[in-house]
Amino acid sequence: MKKTQVGVLGATGAVGQRFVQLLDGHPWFELAAVAASERSAGRTYGEACAWKLDTPMPAAARDLVVRAVEPTLDCGIVFSALDADVAGPVEEAFAAAGCAVLSNSRNHRMADDVPLLVPEVNPDHAKLIPVQRKRRGWTGFIATNPNCSTATLVLALAPLERRFGLKAVAVTTLQAISGAGYPGIPSLDIVGNVVPFIAGEEEKIERETKKILGKLGSEAVAPLAAIVSAQTTRVPVVDGHTAAVFVTLGSDPGLEAVRDAFRGFEGVPQQRHLPSAPVHPVLLMDAEDRPQPRLDINLERGMASIVGRVRACPLMGYKFIVLGHNTIRGAAGASILNAELLHSEGLLEHVRSD
Amino acid sequence: MKKTQVGVLGATGAVGQRFVQLLDGHPWFELAAVAASERSAGRTYGEACAWKLDTPMPAAARDLVVRAVEPTLDCGIVFSALDADVAGPVEEAFAAAGCAVLSNSRNHRMADDVPLLVPEVNPDHAKLIPVQRKRRGWTGFIATNPNCSTATLVLALAPLERRFGLKAVAVTTLQAISGAGYPGIPSLDIVGNVVPFIAGEEEKIERETKKILGKLGSEAVAPLAAIVSAQTTRVPVVDGHTAAVFVTLGSDPGLEAVRDAFRGFEGVPQQRHLPSAPVHPVLLMDAEDRPQPRLDINLERGMASIVGRVRACPLMGYKFIVLGHNTIRGAAGASILNAELLHSEGLLEHVRSD
Amino acid sequence: MKKTQVGVLGATGAVGQRFVQLLDGHPWFELAAVAASERSAGRTYGEACAWKLDTPMPAAARDLVVRAVEPTLDCGIVFSALDADVAGPVEEAFAAAGCAVLSNSRNHRMADDVPLLVPEVNPDHAKLIPVQRKRRGWTGFIATNPNCSTATLVLALAPLERRFGLKAVAVTTLQAISGAGYPGIPSLDIVGNVVPFIAGEEEKIERETKKILGKLGSEAVAPLAAIVSAQTTRVPVVDGHTAAVFVTLGSDPGLEAVRDAFRGFEGVPQQRHLPSAPVHPVLLMDAEDRPQPRLDINLERGMASIVGRVRACPLMGYKFIVLGHNTIRGAAGASILNAELLHSEGLLEHVRSD
Amino acid sequence: MKKTQVGVLGATGAVGQRFVQLLDGHPWFELAAVAASERSAGRTYGEACAWKLDTPMPAAARDLVVRAVEPTLDCGIVFSALDADVAGPVEEAFAAAGCAVLSNSRNHRMADDVPLLVPEVNPDHAKLIPVQRKRRGWTGFIATNPNCSTATLVLALAPLERRFGLKAVAVTTLQAISGAGYPGIPSLDIVGNVVPFIAGEEEKIERETKKILGKLGSEAVAPLAAIVSAQTTRVPVVDGHTAAVFVTLGSDPGLEAVRDAFRGFEGVPQQRHLPSAPVHPVLLMDAEDRPQPRLDINLERGMASIVGRVRACPLMGYKFIVLGHNTIRGAAGASILNAELLHSEGLLEHVRSD
Numbered sequence A, B, C, D: 001m002k003k004t005q006v007g008v009l010g011a012t013g014a015v016g017q018r019f020v021q022l023l024d025g026h027p028w029f030e031l032a033a034v035a036a037s038e039r040s041a042g043r044t045y046g047e048a049c050a051w052k053l054d055t056p057m058p059a060a061a062r063d064l065v066v067r068a069v070e071p072t073l074d075c076g077i078v079f080s081a082l083d084a085d086v087a088g089p090v091e092e093a094f095a096a097a098g099c100a101v102l103s104n105s106r107n108h109r110m111a112d113d114v115p116l117l118v119p120e121v122n123p124d125h126a127k128l129i130p131v132q133r134k135r136r137g138w139t140g141f142i143a144t145n146p147n148c149s150t151a152t153l154v155l156a157l158a159p160l161e162r163r164f165g166l167k168a169v170a171v172t173t174l175q176a177i178s179g180a181g182y183p184g185i186p187s188l189d190i191v192g193n194v195v196p197f198i199a200g201e202e203e204k205i206e207r208e209t210k211k212i213l214g215k216l217g218s219e220a221v222a223p224l225a226a227i228v229s230a231q232t233t234r235v236p237v238v239d240g241h242t243a244a245v246f247v248t249l250g251s252d253p254g255l256e257a258v259r260d261a262f263r264g265f266e267g268v269p270q271q272r273h274l275p276s277a278p279v280h281p282v283l284l285m286d287a288e289d290r291p292q293p294r295l296d297i298n299l300e301r302g303m304a305s306i307v308g309r310v311r312a313c314p315l316m317g318y319k320f321i322v323l324g325h326n327t328i329r330g331a332a333g334a335s336i337l338n339a340e341l342l343h344s345e346g347l348l349e350h351v352r353s354d
Helices: A015-024 A084-096 A122-135 A146-165 A201-212 A254-266 A330-344 B012-021 B084-096 B123-136 B148-164 B200-210 B255-264 B327-343 C014-024 C082-094 C123-136 C150-162 C202-214 C255-262 C328-344 D013-022 D084-096 D123-136 D149-163 D201-212 D255-264 D327-346
Strands: A004-009 A027-034 A076-080 A101-102 A141-143 A164-173 A227-234 A241-249 A282-284 A305-313 A318-322 B004-009 B029-035 B078-079 B100-104 B142-144 B166-175 B226-232 B241-249 B281-284 B304-314 B317-324 C002-007 C029-036 C077-080 C101-105 C141-144 C166-175 C226-232 C241-249 C282-284 C304-314 C317-325 D004-009 D029-035 D078-079 D100-103 D141-144 D164-176 D227-234 D241-249 D282-284 D305-313 D316-322
Touching: A004 A015, A004 A084, A004 D013, A015 A330, A027 A076, A027 A141, A027 B012, A027 C241, A027 D029, A027 D149, A076 A084, A076 C141, A084 A141, A084 D029, A101 A330, A122 A141, A122 A330, A122 B004, A122 B226, A141 C077, A146 A241, A146 A254, A146 A282, A146 A305, A146 C123, A164 B166, A164 C014, A201 A227, A227 B317, A227 D227, A241 B226, A254 A282, A318 B226, A330 C002, B004 B012, B004 B084, B012 B029, B012 B327, B029 B078, B078 B327, B078 D078, B084 B100, B084 B142, B100 B327, B100 C150, B100 D084, B123 B142, B123 B327, B123 D241, B148 B200, B148 B241, B148 B255, B148 B281, B148 B327, B148 C202, B200 B226, B226 D141, B241 D201, B255 B281, B255 B304, B317 C166, C002 C241, C014 C029, C014 C328, C029 C077, C077 C082, C077 C328, C082 C101, C082 C141, C082 D141, C101 C328, C123 C141, C123 C328, C150 C255, C150 C282, C150 C328, C150 D316, C166 C202, C166 D164, C226 D241, C226 D316, C241 D227, C255 C282, C255 C304, C282 C317, C317 D227, D004 D013, D004 D084, D013 D029, D013 D327, D078 D327, D084 D100, D084 D141, D100 D327, D123 D141, D141 D241, D149 D164, D149 D201, D149 D255, D149 D282, D149 D305, D149 D316, D149 D327, D201 D227, D255 D305, D316 D327
Parallel strands: A004 A027, A004 A076, A076 A101, A101 A141, A164 A227, A282 A305, B004 B029, B004 B078, B078 B100, B100 B142, B166 B226, B281 B304, C002 C029, C002 C077, C077 C101, C101 C141, C166 C226, C282 C304, D004 D029, D004 D078, D078 D100, D100 D141, D164 D227, D282 D305
Antiparallel strands: A164 A241, A241 A318, A305 A318, B166 B241, B241 B317, B304 B317, C166 C241, C241 C317, C304 C317, D164 D241, D241 D316, D305 D316
């Protein structure tokens, strides 16, 4: 099978590097183009990129010449790791030019006609794509994945919502420094410290969670009628967002039923054996002191939400801990799984082929 | 004024060292005896103690000979930093022998006739002391201070409970490593990591908070009829427990009234100008990214709860961040303030004088 | 080919876990027995071992019943990760009972008739094995690998010594916490800190380096006549010892020749394609700020010394930085490579087969 | 006594903040002006400065209006914490306009007619000031203090050089993140990591050490004829540079004499009781695992070099560990002590008074 050529926008940043890493050896997609800011354009990726991952830069990427972020790239599928301050119009230009844009940026996530996809949770929201194309007159389209902490949280909430209904969520996150990109957080702010604030993050969790778990209507998603309240903090961990979650369900099923819901959860990616799909999108750990980012973040290749300490809560019903890899399932891996979902539904065939 | 001689039990451990540090130069109390395990007894404190604080060991303590933990110590007031696995019977023996025992250990905190004191919050609970003496036939007594994370939390809840009533609390803590003593947490467990479990800690927060905020009856305290639910985690911070708190109040006073309640809070220690009393037992910070342990932990000499990010919560009403120094206000400093309160009420005069 | 059954002594500790991890899927060896202290014996490895590595415990190890550390184990080859305070007589008993003991412990490293092997550097020192057997009347034998920081250093010194001669070395190490085992370093000692002392470490580096680079005589090794001086520190890094090295060579070959010596270095493991052999036992990095433990420690699967910043030194001639994985090339991986070397020379055939 | 008014250039940066902190309550100097980049000018210091120290911003500084960095400031003595890319001509302009410029920047340190002062070590180098004024036609002058790691090192080398002569130094540093300013080191580069490179740092140590220990001639300093070789690394420590030092002395005095030299060292600041002078400019610790940055950095209010682990070196003669506070004795505190020295010699009287 000939692989589909794909590009990465914002390829030299922290999330862009993760895209390049995860696409290396991908069975369906082949990295054909990397694009970044003017400063990098024209140099090879090997020269332009200060690689910060703990595996070597893929050989196939090293010699690619970094291109400007313009829709003249020779590929019909682009993954966007662009900064939010430039992603808006750029992604629209790519979609207008016929590209399928799989975006990790926040800019279009909440637009009515843009799907905010988590393939195990709301694959049907992909039906917004034809709506979007028609409304905007685009030959391409934009599909988005959630914010990193939302991605981890929503995967753990979905099995509960599906089986028991979900009425309320209070969540406190302990987020890794890689979530802020590079250079990101100054070390003087975080070594031996906690910063109890991440700009815009609480709003994203509260808003995106309800859209993802919402019901698809004819032209938009009706958000889930649950209340979500978040507090977000930064901690000196390299990779892996941890969240302490309190939930009120639609019924009171008992602890074992809740654990069963986590254990038994799966969706379209598992059924179709998509290449990046985790075997268990929610992995339940039994040990009383897990999950922990340093030990558990690479389970299921970083594509699962790792749940532990599921127990009764005297206030809200249930409480638990969830951990996810913020730059894999929380960013680049999520976009790639979205692309695999759309590919498996034939939705990538209509985009520009070069 | 001649100073009152005091002793420290468990003086070589992490909390014991903090007692020794805080008592140095105390205007009312003078460190006269240090006691520790058999392994240390007989050596000087300077030899026996692996001092881990970032100020030099007080000269007056260095040459004290470490004594065995037995009620033959020559002082009528002892601060107990004993491990919970030995504190129970030992503290009782000291109280029976006529000593005032100011204990940081968990063993007697929940006993009906033992006050669990926070001087700004429930100074009247000291009235349990005569009850305790009578019931147990002791000439001395035991008074306790709360667990480290409870200490920080309850000081921030008290102004809300006092003004508006308190119905529900959901709290997630991010606790410092010094809270586990020395050697405590192995570095392999916490460098670059989060451990989402601290044995017994959630139960202590849920239980102790309600007793401290409860109403004193004739022979015991009726716990506050609020629901408290906690999740506790350990993070790689040296000193300072941070907590993300969601609260439901008895009324809906509005954000400014909540902030005013924090700002205006004070109690007996402030009115009586007790030596260790903070000027502001609750210190409200306005910056959106504060409080932070590395920057703010030493405000008010570690004796205040530092509150920030007070905002409305769509689920519970209000949410905020609170930070406290876990080995000062959360341990040794709390015990010393308790002693100052009791001293100011004449309750230390009846203990054995040597 | 039927795999050779092997055992691991001290299997539940930090280095023991690394042995179990590295032996999983090994093409020549199969983990057949795990032994540990009395406390663990009789339970399954899954129950007895607090697994601290960031890959899951191998399924094949999980159900092995932990045995007591006695030479009745059913395998002729044992890897020893025993603590130095018990390793001495235990390893001797295994060797006397006919076992090949591949030891990571320090106890026998400096014995005249025990080889201290680094397969790329001194494979001929394996000829001490028949000397040892004869002298001690053993049917088995003991072969050792160096201390973790020595292992990293000596691999980088060997190419220089081989080509130019080596007269003097001054080295300062920055060592990872995993080098001290588990529980090992208390977190209060190392979070945000440097500890400029590691008991016995400097002596080991100074002594072992000279034996490894020494010349094999008929009954013992004559240590290299170079002067080695070390200072060792502990830093808050999980895995990976870094060393800053100053060297005086036997000649003044110029920077390019020194770099070439590093680049071109190889030995018996590479020539025989031993399973655990790195392609480049010394990997030279060009970037001015490398190697770094977080980014580079897994290069060559942790089996190489990563060298960078090679430059002229106004005092000693040359200076450079070297990084190595302290629990792989510095411990378990080193022992396994030694076993592969001895296996490739037929030296494991004579041991007891069960 | 009326205090002398002083200004701080670059007052909002990491070192600038330390100047503001240390000048608060200074017995001789009073902070009268703060200057910073255009971006900050016109706002109050409280608004313009993201204060990163763990003590509150001094009340007296909070309301000062930040001025542009121009020699129209109303004070004749300015401390410069300017970035090296702007400090050169700016400091010259201030000196030409009649100001005494006490500079922490590297720009003029190596100029023949600019003293690089360490008051305990080379107070006589202040005699370059009249030379400088005459040669450059300035009414003011520039005096500099060394680079942060040099400051710590040279204070420990001075007693050895003074008593025994100094022939060679090999030093490896483990430097704190605060040494790189704010935002400085990205957290992704240093959490759980070591970076074995600091741009320009090794050259500064090698060069400045020899000038400071050099002999003052009529118009310039003849650098010490010793060989100094440095390797510099960055570690995840907030404050405190540690260095592992190997030295060859002019004689072989024996360990006790070396220790005595450290213990007995003092200079002009101690003799004149300058306000910022440490009692012991070199503080010798006996414990085998000290000094450590987290525990010892605030000894002598951060103004001493803390020395430990003094022992014989088989290669160079002696080796030891030294620790210093990089933003106090290594930066702002050093400049202030220089000002105190010059003030005590009457050299500040000739500058412009406003």
